[in-house]
Amino acid sequence: MSLTPPNTTNPDPASEDATLSGLFNILSTAPKATDEASETNLHPQTMCPAFGGLRVVTRIDGAQVCMATDKGCMYGLTFVTHFYAARKSIVSPELMNEQLAGGSIIKDIRASIEEIAKDPSIRLIPVVSLCVAETAGLAEELLPKKVGNAEVVLVRLPAYLIKSHPEAKDIAIDALLRRFATVPTVPAAPERLGKKKKVLIIGEIFPLDTMAIASVLERLGAEGITVLPSQHLEDFREAGEAAAVAVLHPFYELTAEFFSKRGVPVITGNPVGANSVYKWITDLGFALGLEAAHVEKIATEEKEKLKAVLQAQKLEGTIIVAGYEGNEFPLVRLLLEAGANVPYASTSIANTELGRDDHKLLTMLGTELRYRKSLEEDRRAVLKHAPDLVIGTTSLDTYVKEQGIPAVYYTNIISSRPIYFAQGASIMLSMMQSLLQKRPVYEKMKQFFE
Numbered sequence: 001m002s003l004t005p006p007n008t009t010n011p012d013p014a015s016e017d018a019t020l021s022g023l024f025n026i027l028s029t030a031p032k033a034t035d036e037a038s039e040t041n042l043h044p045q046t047m048c049p050a051f052g053g054l055r056v057v058t059r060i061d062g063a064q065v066c067m068a069t070d071k072g073c074m075y076g077l078t079f080v081t082h083f084y085a086a087r088k089s090i091v092s093p094e095l096m097n098e099q100l101a102g103g104s105i106i107k108d109i110r111a112s113i114e115e116i117a118k119d120p121s122i123r124l125i126p127v128v129s130l131c132v133a134e135t136a137g138l139a140e141e142l143l144p145k146k147v148g149n150a151e152v153v154l155v156r157l158p159a160y161l162i163k164s165h166p167e168a169k170d171i172a173i174d175a176l177l178r179r180f181a182t183v184p185t186v187p188a189a190p191e192r193l194g195k196k197k198k199v200l201i202i203g204e205i206f207p208l209d210t211m212a213i214a215s216v217l218e219r220l221g222a223e224g225i226t227v228l229p230s231q232h233l234e235d236f237r238e239a240g241e242a243a244a245v246a247v248l249h250p251f252y253e254l255t256a257e258f259f260s261k262r263g264v265p266v267i268t269g270n271p272v273g274a275n276s277v278y279k280w281i282t283d284l285g286f287a288l289g290l291e292a293a294h295v296e297k298i299a300t301e302e303k304e305k306l307k308a309v310l311q312a313q314k315l316e317g318t319i320i321v322a323g324y325e326g327n328e329f330p331l332v333r334l335l336l337e338a339g340a341n342v343p344y345a346s347t348s349i350a351n352t353e354l355g356r357d358d359h360k361l362l363t364m365l366g367t368e369l370r371y372r373k374s375l376e377e378d379r380r381a382v383l384k385h386a387p388d389l390v391i392g393t394t395s396l397d398t399y400v401k402e403q404g405i406p407a408v409y410y411t412n413i414i415s416s417r418p419i420y421f422a423q424g425a426s427i428m429l430s431m432m433q434s435l436l437q438k439r440p441v442y443e444k445m446k447q448f449f450e
């Protein structure tokens with residue numbers, strides 16, 4: 001449908017009227033916008049993306065961050081880092097208009113590094129370069145590699161480009177591996193299989209999960225595991241000795257690429273849910289070159305244990321999962337296997353190649369998946385599906401509770417519990433059962449406030 005533009009050089013009131021009425025006709029006959037299309041999605045659900053990278057580097061023993069940023073970011077990030085990372089202060093050179101216009105950024109950062117390195121207990125100075133410094137430009141070549149006892153590593157986190165804090169974790173780990181992990185260059189895989197069968201696990205996991213993974217891998221025949229991100233700088237060095245790498249979460253793309261480019265086998269997925277436990281163990285066994293019959297035996301045992309848990313702890317009800325951690329979809333898989341209805345799940349990260357299997361499986365099972373979601377999308381899903389339980393972000397949960405629906409904060413409730421293998425599944429499912437029973441309490445609360 002075309003609309004003739006008004007004749008502006010020779011305005012004719014009659015023809016202008018005709019044009020305007022044509023425009024109104026188009027608008028009135030156009031299909032009505034759906035709720036989704038007419039609503040603006042204004043609120044991306046993730047905190048400042050740089051936080052994820054800061055969390056990784058501030059937690060390392062002997063590390064003192066030097067942050068290249070302005071005062072606003074410094075204030076907010078110091079606050080969340082104290083809360084959710086390590087109780088450490090962050091050092092930052094002043095980076096305001098004067099320094100930016102005067103071009104003294106590098107000089108000021110070097111001075112801060114020198115000051116930090118005066119403390120002999122500091123072994124690592126991550127220079128975390130955020131939006132402002134990255135926009136102004138920071139030349140890595142002009143930074144020292146080592147000062148005193150401290151290694152200096154530049155971690156570039158232009159948060160406006162990264163989009164979510166899980167993805168910033170990946171950037172930080174990649175920067176540390178590039179500096180510290182020495183991996184033989186390709187072709188290394190066949191030699192590697194003859195060496196120690198060490199496994200590197202990539203993903204922030206609950207300590208009980210680390211123990212569960214270590215115990216299964218030991219029975220399998222692996223000769224030690226290292227987990228990154230870690231508090232110990234040595235773990236980043238030892239990561240280079242891994243015979244196989246298991247990337248548990250789909251946003252560690254750079255880290256996965258670091259190893260696969262160097263010929264180290266990378267296993268995706270994670271031991272959550274019966275089929276995935278089996279696949280994860282057999283994939284790892286194959287990558288390590290372990291005896292197939294033995295691997296099959298362990299994988300089947302673990303799968304059967306998980307099936308028994310799923311059988312004993314069935315779920316009934318509709319659950320929406322809407323976190324921002326980037327590890328939400330394995331939980332959805334577990335809930336579906338236990339019998340719950342999960343019509344919608346969302347995350348702050350992008351749809352990546354590493355998460356391809358989960359994406360295929362969950363969409364096939366009927367769960368609508370949203371990547372890089374916004375608060376508005378999550379809210380619409382709550383109205384559409386009227387769930388019995390929401391595991392969401394804080395802002396979504398406030399809204400959900402107002403509807404009289406039980407809601408818990410994903411980060412506090414899920415990330416602080418085990419989920420892997422039968423033991424993790426059992427703990428997670430029993431918590432879900434008790435949360436699902438809370439609906440009448442929330443409805444009563446809603447009525448009370450009304």
Ligand code: SF4
Pocket residue numbers: 048049050069072073076130131132158159160
């Ligand atoms: S300007 Fe960049 S670094 Fe600073 S708070 Fe915003 S997103 Fe984070």
